[in-house]
Structures are given as structure tokens and as C-alpha cells.
Amino acid sequence: MAEIVLECRNLWKIYGKVVAVRDVSLGIKEGEIKVLFGPSGSGKSTLARCLAMLTKPTKGDVFLRGECLTRPGVDLNKARARIGFVFQHIWLFNHLTALGNVMLGLRRVLKMSKEEAEKRARRALREVRMEEWADHYPAQLSGGQQQRVGIARALAMDPEIIILDEPTSSLDPELTGEVIDILRELAKKGTTMLIISHEMLFNREVADEMIFFDEGRIVERGPPDHFFTMPKTDRARRFMERLIKQTARD
Amino acid sequence: MYFLFEYLHLIFSGFLTTVEVTFFGIAMGLVLGTILAIGDIYGGKIVSTLIKLYVEFFRGSPLLVQLFIFYFSIPTLLDIQIDSFTVGLIVFGLNSAAYQKGYIKGAMASIYEDQMMAALSLGLSKFQAIIYVILPQAMRLVIPAWSNEFCSLAKSTAALLIIGERELTSAGKTIAGHTWRVFETYTFIALIYFVWISAVMKALDILYEKVKIPGLEVSL
Numbered sequence A: 001m002a003e004i005v006l007e008c009r010n011l012w013k014i015y016g017k018v019v020a021v022r023d024v025s026l027g028i029k030e031g032e033i034k035v036l037f038g039p040s041g042s043g044k045s046t047l048a049r050c051l052a053m054l055t056k057p058t059k060g061d062v063f064l065r066g067e068c069l070t071r072p073g074v075d076l077n078k079a080r081a082r083i084g085f086v087f088q089h090i091w092l093f094n095h096l097t098a099l100g101n102v103m104l105g106l107r108r109v110l111k112m113s114k115e116e117a118e119k120r121a122r123r124a125l126r127e128v129r130m131e132e133w134a135d136h137y138p139a140q141l142s143g144g145q146q147q148r149v150g151i152a153r154a155l156a157m158d159p160e161i162i163i164l165d166e167p168t169s170s171l172d173p174e175l176t177g178e179v180i181d182i183l184r185e186l187a188k189k190g191t192t193m194l195i196i197s198h199e200m201l202f203n204r205e206v207a208d209e210m211i212f213f214d215e216g217r218i219v220e221r222g223p224p225d226h227f228f229t230m231p232k233t234d235r236a237r238r239f240m241e242r243l244i245k246q247t248a249r250d
Numbered sequence B: 001m002y003f004l005f006e007y008l009h010l011i012f013s014g015f016l017t018t019v020e021v022t023f024f025g026i027a028m029g030l031v032l033g034t035i036l037a038i039g040d041i042y043g044g045k046i047v048s049t050l051i052k053l054y055v056e057f058f059r060g061s062p063l064l065v066q067l068f069i070f071y072f073s074i075p076t077l078l079d080i081q082i083d084s085f086t087v088g089l090i091v092f093g094l095n096s097a098a099y100q101k102g103y104i105k106g107a108m109a110s111i112y113e114d115q116m117m118a119a120l121s122l123g124l125s126k127f128q129a130i131i132y133v134i135l136p137q138a139m140r141l142v143i144p145a146w147s148n149e150f151c152s153l154a155k156s157t158a159a160l161l162i163i164g165e166r167e168l169t170s171a172g173k174t175i176a177g178h179t180w181r182v183f184e185t186y187t188f189i190a191l192i193y194f195v196w197i198s199a200v201m202k203a204l205d206i207l208y209e210k211v212k213i214p215g216l217e218v219s220l
């Protein structure tokens, strides 16, 4: 059986009075693709950020290949370098070109020489078909191109898992395709991923397991077909109906 | 105006003093202001309160009072001597830091959270993120405010005259006293201020255009 790469146990995240994540346990195995979906405000981003240790969990533990990251004294920078993260609102470094964005982590975290970093960064940009745009600044790129650079930036670090938080939801509908194509290729290569996504056709195609998330907890989980044919809970069924109607309209 | 030629050396040495104090003040203000801005954002409650007190003092009291404190009060208290030029360097540096801290913190805060999280996600430390991601953007955004700060500081150095430092305005005062040609003298002094301040501000405009990056402009 494949090893679990990233896992949380009994994870809670509380912001003041808002319980964003309540008692969630979840693991992603080597080569596995898990898709997380659910209503906006249900705590998906918070869970993803806690897993990547970009937000400190209030309670509970996170493990990266069995190593507990929520204990004091852990080198979180090292751990974060092994977990790729792609943000909903992209968040490229505005003062750096596409190439500069991809090179920063290679240079400053992996301590590569300039030549080596550039070679690897260009390779990552080629993988997302952004090589010709290497010298452009974020503001000179379309949303879809920016997000492809965002993916290259995470990919170049050669992470053990990539977490993607609604990578297409801030894009115009006509630009989501180019990003989805890249993700599809990553899936084919066996990249370990946790993807938050409401692109249901894509989800159905790539997910090993889909997880319906609502009010900070896992409401229902199973293989994609389960959700397309017979979700058990009312909430999941209603959410699926709405999504499918939307997809049909698009 | 030919009588002024006799006093060129006096004008020139006064001008040099003015320029030195101005540039030193701006440079020290930039370094210290950056440190204060970082301290205010990351330092926790106590550090941040201390920084606030510092800023309140330098922004909330007259420059002349600050000069007196450093020229008279502190030397008396510590039983030391500080010459007026050094007092100028210290006071204008500390004073400018208080103002520049505000500009730099504002610029840092405007780009802070999302860029910081993106940097952390790559494995950069917080310190690296500040150095490689936050400051390069903040500094670009802060240049226009910096230009205003320079403009006001360059003129405020005239206050040094009150503690007997021979800067540009005090040179004018001396000449006017000797010659009684008050109008010509001060017109000429004003012209010198105008020319050098405009030149530096123009240079800062050019710098701003040079380091400008698409999408990172300040809307003026």
C-alpha cells in the first residue's frame, strides 16, 4: 500500500467565534488525487492552508510523511518547501518576471546556482507552456497565464505533494481550459495532489476520491461516480444538482 | 549682485553643510525607518508601542525643540559636548526615520499578506520573504513619498541656524548682516535651495520611472 504523504488528524481551526475547520482527519497517499469541494465559506481554503502549515491549526496534528509538523521546534520552512501550493488568487510576486517567480524558491530555498535555477525554472515554465513568456511581469499576463506560472512556481520546487486551492475559480471561463489542461497532464504523470475544485467534469476524470465539505467538516466522501449517481446526504445531493445545472449552462 | 562673489566661499560651505545634513538625514531615515517599519509589523505589542512613542515624539514636537533637546538638554544631562553639525545629523536622521517609517510601513502593509503567504509556501523564511519579496515592492512604492520627504527635510535644515550651525540660510544671514543687501542676498539663497531641491526631485522621478515595474505603479 502506498505511503501517506500528507495527513491531518482531528484538525480544528477557530477564528474568534468562527469555527472554520472542525475535527477533520484526512490523508493523501503517494500518487493519489483527492478533490475537495463544497459551498463557499465552508472552510476548504482554511483546511488546505493548515495542511500546508501556512496557517497554524488551533488544535490537532499535521503529518508530512509521518513527521509531525504541529510539534514545537519543527523547521516549518523546510516542510513548506516540500509542499507545493497554488492559490485561488494566484499571488505571483509582482516585482518579478515569470522566470523570476519560478527561480526565487530554487535560489533562496534550495540554494541552487543561478544557472541551475534558471535551467530548472525554464523547464517548469515549459511544462506549463509558458516558456515564451518567461520575461514578462505578472501584470503583462492574462489570468490563465498567471496561474500557469503559479503552477510552475510550485512545480519547480519538486514538491512531494501539490495543494491547489480553486486554481481556476478566479479566472474568466474562457481561460479555465488552459489551466485545466495543465492539471490534467500533472494528473497523468501521477502527481500527488489535493485539489479544491468545482470543475466537475475534470474532478470526475482525475479524482481518486472526492470529499464534500460543509460547515468545516467532511460531510461525505467517495469515488467521483458516487457523487454523480447517488450521494447519501441531502446536502451533497442538493449541492451536486446545483453544480451540474451550472455546468450544463456553461 | 556682484557683491555676492566676495562671499561665495561662505555660501558654498553653507550649501555643503545643508546638502550633507539632508542626505545623511534621508539615508539614516531610510535605514532606521525600514527597521522601525519591520519592527512595528513583526515586533509584537511592546516593540510596536515603543516605536509608536518614538514616532509620536518626532512627529508631534517642533523641530526646534528637538534640536534644543539634542544640543542643550542631552549634553547637559550626560555631561558631554556635541557640536551643532553632529546634532543636525542625529536630529534630522531620527526625525526623518519617524516619517519614513510611516510611508514604508504603509507600503509594506499594502502588499503584505498575500505576498507573504506565497513566499512562505515556497519555503522561504519570514525574514527572506521580507528581503526578497516585501521590501523590493515596498521600496518602489515608497519613492514618491520619499521625494516629498526629501523636499521638506532639505528646507527644514535651515532650522540648524538657531543652534549656530553655518548652513546655507545662516550664510545668507551673515552676508545680509555685513552688506545690508537683504533682498538680493535672500533671493540668491532661495534660488540655490530651489535649484538643488528641484534637481534631486527630478532625479528621484527618473529613478522611479527606471525601477518601475508594470502593475506596481503608485496612482498619484
Ligand SMILES: Nc1ncnc2c1ncn2[C@@H]1O[C@H](COP(=O)(O)OP(=O)(O)O)[C@@H](O)[C@H]1O
Binding pocket: A015, A018, A019, A020, A038, A039, A040, A041, A042, A043, A044, A045, A046, A047
Ligand atoms: N484569516 C481569517 N480570519 C478570520 N476568519 C477567517 C479567516 N480565514 C477564513 N476565515 C473564515 O473561515 C471560514 C471559512 O473560510 P474559507 O476557509 O475561506 O472557506 P472556503 O475556502 O470554503 O470558501 C469563513 O467563515 C471565513 O470568513
Ligand SMILES: [Mg+2]
Binding pocket: A044, A045, A046, A088, A165, A166
Ligand atoms: Mg476558498
